[in-house]
Amino acid sequence: MTTTIFDVAKQAGVSIGTVSRVINNRDRVSPETRERVLKAIQELDYHANALAQGLANQQTNTLGLVIPQVNDPFFFQIVRGVEDAASTVDYSLLIACQSRPASEHRYLDLFRRKFVDAMVLVAIDVYSHELEQIIERGVPIVMAQQDLGKNIPTFLVDNYRGARQLAEHLMEHSYQRIAFISGTHYTPDSRERLRGLRDVLSEHGLELPARYVVEGDYLRGSGHRAMQQLLELPDRPEAVFAANDQMAIDAIMAIQEAGLKVPDDIAVVGFDDIPMASYLSPPLTTVHQPIYELGWHAAKAALSLIKEESKDNGSMAAPHVMLLPTSLVLRRSCGC
Amino acid sequence: MTTTIFDVAKQAGVSIGTVSRVINNRDRVSPETRERVLKAIQELDYHANALAQGLANQQTNTLGLVIPQVNDPFFFQIVRGVEDAASTVDYSLLIACQSRPASEHRYLDLFRRKFVDAMVLVAIDVYSHELEQIIERGVPIVMAQQDLGKNIPTFLVDNYRGARQLAEHLMEHSYQRIAFISGTHYTPDSRERLRGLRDVLSEHGLELPARYVVEGDYLRGSGHRAMQQLLELPDRPEAVFAANDQMAIDAIMAIQEAGLKVPDDIAVVGFDDIPMASYLSPPLTTVHQPIYELGWHAAKAALSLIKEESKDNGSMAAPHVMLLPTSLVLRRSCGC
DNA sequence: CTGAAAGCGCTTACAG
């Protein structure tokens, strides 16, 4: 039913080895023979079985990506980066979107079983036990946007430095009383951003009192509530650093509802540089994250692991955590 | 390096056939033997090579999906439907997003080469020559949201009926002068919607003069321009049917900018039922498309083709085009 | 330059 390499060989009057050689452009094949084989392939509309090739080659030219969602501009940028990197070496990308926990498992399993040559895991937290097994023997792995503290190449955005840059800028505006609206408490991102702010403040001899640190959850609404809480303080802050743009936007609304002005009465800055940030009034000062680049570099790293694996060249001590630099985006909400 | 079925067999002191039997739960295996094999699998952290299984089984338990974008709520609903359907039979979904034409090609090629058991193509127009080859021999295909007129199972939203429902409703409001803002002229969707409107009008003895049909392009901005054009008419319409919600929203803005009211002065209705439609003022009357269901049914059909293929049970004359019913969503913009 | 054969890691009748 499906045409195989045997059918082609018979039709061209050669052995399957020769057909394989012309398909893969390996070794020398006489022009006439090549011609005949090509003709047979054409006539029979032959397409090599990818599974058989993968099995024989121990390689599928396919990269697996596990990501929480694709239906989200933030994650989608990562996907684009990964896809572009894969394209450069003619690799296909297989996306496993873990919308449902059950299916996440299914994909991880499929990927590890040699369906892909390597995989990139984004913002995922697998049971580290399972992960360890996977990396120990099997498919090379690279992580992005999540640090498991394991011996796995990991690409992260440098939240700490980004926060520092932003805080330093706030210092230039000479604000003294600065508040922080955190993301969900247990996320490393939020903690790193807070740490950046705190360090800069203390270097400038300033405090970050507990009442100036209010917990949000990154989502719409929480920034609003947090800001209201800050506004009730007797010594309300002069500037507010929100752990992401969404909460910064919320905070701006809360301030304006209270009849105050941004940045004149209170400055507000965010983190992420989401598209909406530039459309606000005032436009939001924030920190741009190199998301696309994150995907790109993670994929490149995964791809290079494949080659090393096959060359089996010992275990060089390569860096295991790569921090990508953010960039400050100055707009008006900071007082500029 | 990677553990194979041989390693497990050796460790358990059985043949590979027996290992395979316990893996696949096929045939009877004595409890003690099974126990030993399971133990060996566990100890060696064995995971069967998916390529080898696929080759031996002539089946990968994987469904391929080719779709223009995933980063779009509309298409994403399809993805969800497909994924859910695949899940019910424990199939994995491999998504090929044709963001770049080159990579689209790569995926189609990979899929056809037995990497997936079947595929669903959404809103895609491949060179029909290539497509014909693919279906003739090889991986079963189902199309969604695009009718190539070929002998391929195709799932479409019933645009014509949907438009008729909406038009009939407009008739109930007794509007006489009704205009249409089309989508890109060459898309079947837009044409079908126009046809539905036109037919209903003529059944009610009404005309749809050429000056009442203005061309848009589905995108933001075009509805606005089209509406302005309609507003300049000496006998401006009483109701406007936009080929999609985005343009309907645009039209409403244009009307309001002109100092007129919706629906009092001019009624406006759309098509699609995008999330924003219900947040407008006035909320938009529109036609809901069963997008999720589209994905679900297309996937189910593709999955069933796999079984038929393997059973090789002749070619029953099955319907080749399936039209999914839309539903009318009455809100306020129509005058209700 | 080209063919015969072993091997990639599984599954599954076929014997026993």
Added chain:
DNA sequence: CTGAAAGCGCTTACAG
């Protein structure tokens, strides 16, 4: 219940 062997569709030294 279990082993030996053929087969899935390729690739790639090895001879010649």
